[in-house]
Amino acid sequence: xxxxxxxxxxxxxxxxxxxxxxxxxxxxxxxxxxxxxxxxxxxxxxxxxxxxxxxxxxxxxxxxxxxxxxxxxxxxxxxxxxxxxxxxxxxxxxxxxxxxxxxxxxxxxxxx
Amino acid sequence: xxxxxxxxxxxxxxxxxxxxxxxxxxxxxxxxxxxxxxxxxxxxxxxxxxxxxxxxxxxxxxxxxxxxxxxxxxxxxxxxxxxxxxxxxxxxxxxxxxxxxxxxxxxxxxxxxxxxx
Numbered sequence: 001x002x003x004x005x006x007x008x009x010x011x012x013x014x015x016x017x018x019x020x021x022x023x024x025x026x027x028x029x030x031x032x033x034x035x036x037x038x039x040x041x042x043x044x045x046x047x048x049x050x051x052x053x054x055x056x057x058x059x060x061x062x063x064x065x066x067x068x069x070x071x072x073x074x075x076x077x078x079x080x081x082x083x084x085x086x087x088x089x090x091x092x093x094x095x096x097x098x099x100x101x102x103x104x105x106x107x108x109x110x111x112x
Numbered sequence: 113x114x115x116x117x118x119x120x121x122x123x124x125x126x127x128x129x130x131x132x133x134x135x136x137x138x139x140x141x142x143x144x145x146x147x148x149x150x151x152x153x154x155x156x157x158x159x160x161x162x163x164x165x166x167x168x169x170x171x172x173x174x175x176x177x178x179x180x181x182x183x184x185x186x187x188x189x190x191x192x193x194x195x196x197x198x199x200x201x202x203x204x205x206x207x208x209x210x211x212x213x214x215x216x217x218x219x220x221x222x223x224x225x226x227x228x229x
Binding site for chain 2: 004006031033035036040041042043044045048055056058059090092094100101102104105106108
């Protein structure tokens, strides 16, 4: 098991609602990345935070936003949920931007 | 465009036989290459990486991967498969320094490995 923990593990939301997903990074890691994995697909990069600053973003709309806190934990916020946002959301932490990333178990979001 | 291809949706092997899971990539420069494994309803587990140096890299659980720059491939291998190796395998590439989004991983679609007893 990695030291990356995500909460909650499962979540059901209604279209149009907002959701916050949380991630605690592995001890000593200062970089957190978020990925969306739709069913049957590979993970897609949402964004990365390094020392509390956004350090890159994938092709996701602005309603996907994030934060990183001084203890390097992170949140992913999604506003105005759409049915297509249903997916497994993965958080990964690493010591630096370019070192290997260790993933949490994911949060399964279902939008109905 | 930067991309990773895993041409096989599924690979079937008998226990004890060697296995290969294929991966090719299209990224400029000298990328970092990774393999991850995913068990049902779980996150991704890191298996191995290639940064530089010897083209054959060894990783966890007896897996290894061979980097071939001319063929832009990074195939995952194991000399003797176990039933417990059955899982979903992802190849990923991190664009090299100097590109935007140097921290992101680009993943392939995944290959399901089935090892039969």
